Amino acid sequence: MSIQHNHRYSKSLFAGLCLLLSSLSAMAQPKESIQWISFEQLADSLRTKPKRVLLFFHTDWCAYCRKMQNDVFTDPQLVKRINNDYYAVRFDAESVDSVHFEGQIFTNEVTKKRTGRYHALARILAARDGKFVFPATLFLEPDFTVRHRHFEYLDRNRVLKLL
Incomplete structure (x- = not known):
């Protein structure tokens, strides 16, 4: 192998390594994400520092x-x-977990997760005229009064306007 060919190979290898390392570095940086909390944490948080609430019901x-x-x-x-x-x-409407919120216990009447059997919190907050359409997104005031309820996909721009 000639010296010139070996030098080009080394430059290519070095460039490839730099690209790989910069890609790994970008992937390693944590991406900012929404700090989702549970209903139990919500009750405590509202007592400590009142803020508006976003509820997202999904399946x-x-x-x-x-x-x-x-x-x-x-x-x-x-x-x-x-x-x-x-x-x-963020709450799975089909969750079978019991939720303690504001001195009450909310449950799902089934003990195994099955499509179509919704948790009591979803039945109370995420139903429209007794019917369920997901996703259901609610925007609430700190006192839990409803500002907006949406039973559909909301894109980024729409959510920003609602905030």
């Missing part, structure tokens, strides 16, 4: 729910605004 089978979680709720401007001005609660 595992809902494609638009996943789209909002992956595309909308990861937008840096939206993440910053929600984290600064809101308490955000």
Whole structure:
């Protein structure tokens, strides 16, 4: 192998290594994300420091729910605004976990997760005329009065306007 060919190979290898290291460095930097809390944490947080509330009800089978979680709720401007001005609660409407909130226990009447059997919190907060449409997004005042309720996919711009 000639010296000139070996020098070009070394430069290519060095350039490739630099590219790989910069890619790994970018991936290692933590991406800002919404600080989701539970209903239990929400009650304590509202007592300590009142703020507006964003409730996001989803299910595992809902494609638009996943789209909002992956595309909308990861937008840096939206993440910053929600984290600064809101308490955000993300809740699986089919959860079988008991939730203690404001001195009450809310449950799902089924003990195994099954499509179509909704948690009491979803039945109370995420139903429209007794029917469920997901995703369901609620914007509440600190005293839990409802500002907006939406039973559809909301894109980034729409969420920013509602905030």
